[in-house]
Amino acid sequence: MWMIAAIGSAVFAGLTAILAKCGIRKTNSDVATALRTIVVLLFSILMVFLVGSQGAIEQISAKSWVFLVLSGLATGASWICCFRALSLGDVNKVAPIDKSSTVLSVLLAILIFREHNNLIIKLIGTAMIGTGTFLMIERKNGGNESGDSKWFGYAILSAVFAALTSVLAKAGISGVESNLATAIRTVVILMMAWLIVFARGEGKLVREVDRKELLFIGFSGLATGASWLCYYYAIQNGSLSVVIPIDKMSILVTVLFSWIFLKEKLSLKVAAGLVLMCAGTLAMAVWA
Secondary structure (H helix, E strand, C coil): HHHHHHHHHHHHHHHHHHHHHHHHHCCCCCHHHHHHHHHHHHHHHHHHHHHHHHHHHCCCCHHHHHHHHHHHHHHHHHHHHHHHHHHCCCHHHHHHHHHHHHHHEEEEHHCCCCCCCHHHHHHHHHHHHHHHHCCCCCCCCCCCCCCCHHHHHHHHHHHHHHHHHHHHHHHCHHHHHHHHHHHHHHHHHHHHHHHHHHHHCCCHHHHHCHHHHHHHHHHHHHHHHHHHHHHHHHHCCHHHHHHHHHHHHHHHHHHHHHHHHHCCCHHHHHHHHHHHHHHHHHHHHHHH
């Protein structure tokens, strides 16, 4: 079941990216993220009451509370560092470093949770996923290169915090119903998302959101909520070093939908990277 949940997480995450892209053509991305997180929280709370786990909140240990909050803070910190890095450096240099969080997450899972079974397969699969990820980074024109070397540090921190998010969440949901854990973590992310909006003086842009784009943002939030619920069920019941690569295969869904519906071209380099990522993930899912 946890393997199915991990696949579900990837599918919904892939849909999230497409729906989000349709919802931020005119809307500020920070505002869209904050609005989408509201939908995610409402969806998470609904799921908590549907499964009847709301009463279990009093049974959550102090240790689990700490790790769940830290996981939410790590997600927010990753966003802040990523945006800061992009504001200082060229996106073509920042993106590959930020994407390396997948590899970092798997390695941390192996080291911290001692998921050493079929270690060679996991390491080979991780190397394939990492190589495939770098191949999928397309060079874009018009990068914002300020010459400030600080972008590198922020990009590294973005990847580290993104990797820590999964590890902290895994530690935090031990003994906690996964839907309830998702709701608690989403509250923290929601607070950070709106903090970013108001800290950057973007609060006034909320009233200017296009209604059509607001609808796409809402659907994107539902897809995100479904993805998170599947993801946290998967990491609670399965191997983190296997769940993470499967979850990251959401890019396959995203590329497929963007090719069909958005008519985006798929270069040979991107296709090769995608095949390599799929092969690495399949190897880990079947043999690891």
